[in-house]
Every structure is written in C-alpha cells, then in structure tokens.
Ligand SMILES: [Cu+2]
C-alpha cells in the first residue's frame with residue numbers, strides 16, 4: 555500500500571515535469587569574438603504556443619549598424635567564423651530584409667549599436683521553431699553571426715556586411 559502511494563506521487567510529479575517542458579522550449583547562442591574582435595553576448599530563443607521570441611544582447615562592437623544573421627552550420631571553430639557557412643536558407647530564397655519577401659529565414663537584420671558598444675534586437679515569429687520535425691523551421695544546430703558592417707538588405711547572397719566579428723552555435727537549453 556505504501557509503495558503504491560509512493561508510485562502515485564512519482565507518476566504525478568513526472569506528469570507535472572513533462573507538462574512544463576512541453577509548454578516552453580529554450581535555446582541559446584553564446585557569442586564568441588571572431589576576426590580579432592572583442593565582441594561578446596547572448597542570443598536567446600524561447601518557443602511558446604508556436605511562436606519563437608529571440609532576444610539578442612551584444613557588447614564590444616563599434617558604434618553603428620551591424621548585420622546579424624542565422625548562418626547554416628553550427629560550427630564557430632574558424633577564427634574568421636567562416637566555418638558557419640552561408641546564410642541559413644532552407645527555402646532557397648534570395649537574401650533580403652526580415653519579413654519583406656524575398657528573404658532568407660536567417661536574415662534577422664541589423665543591430666543598432668550605441669557609443670557604449672552595446673546593442674539589442676528582438677524578433678518574434680512563427681517561421682522558426684526550437685527542435686521539432688520541420689528542418690525548415692528549427693533554429694537549433696545553426697549559428698548566429700555578427701558582422702563588422704551593416705546589412706544592405708539587397709546585395710546577394712549576404713547583404714555585403716563584411717567580416718564576421720562574432721559567432722555562436724544555437725543549442726538547446
Ligand atoms: Cu551573416
């Protein structure tokens with residue numbers, strides 16, 4: 555009888571735990587400096603009810619606009635960040651501006667950086683997911699890249715944003 559009660563508590567608490575993990579999924583990219591920069595920061599992703607909210611907070615950048623994209627390969631090992639490959643573009647679109655078709659699904663846009671070297675950008679979309687079966691949506695396993703220059707939203711294939719000064723693989727949290 556005692557054991558059955560214990561089992562009941564166990565089942566109940568695992569159910570609670572399971573419902574929590576289903577409700578919200580999280581991923582994060584810790585940005586490391588590349589190409590001799592001193593860039594640092596974090597890009598966090600939270601998925602809830604089919605909507606992914608991304609929040610990026612970066613430091614150590616020069617004042618002005620800096621392109622930020624999701625690149626295809628979650629590999630930041632190269633000193634110049636080129637191991638991350640080109641823009642994440644599973645739908646085979648042209649490069650462009652976020653939510654103004656055509657654009658790559660990884661075309662986040664530009665970070666606006668102030669005189670103190672910090673900048674933030676946020677996105678909210680149902681085009682992305684964290685995990686899940688749709689490879690065209692899943693951000694996990696790709697990489698965030700921060701560029702030295704701004705994205706002009708028109709040059710192909712990547713917006714002429716210059717060297718890669720920050721890189722971070724997007725991993726499940
Ligand atoms: Cu890029």
Ligand SMILES: [Zn+2]
Nearest residue numbers: 641649658661
């Ligand atoms: Zn692009």
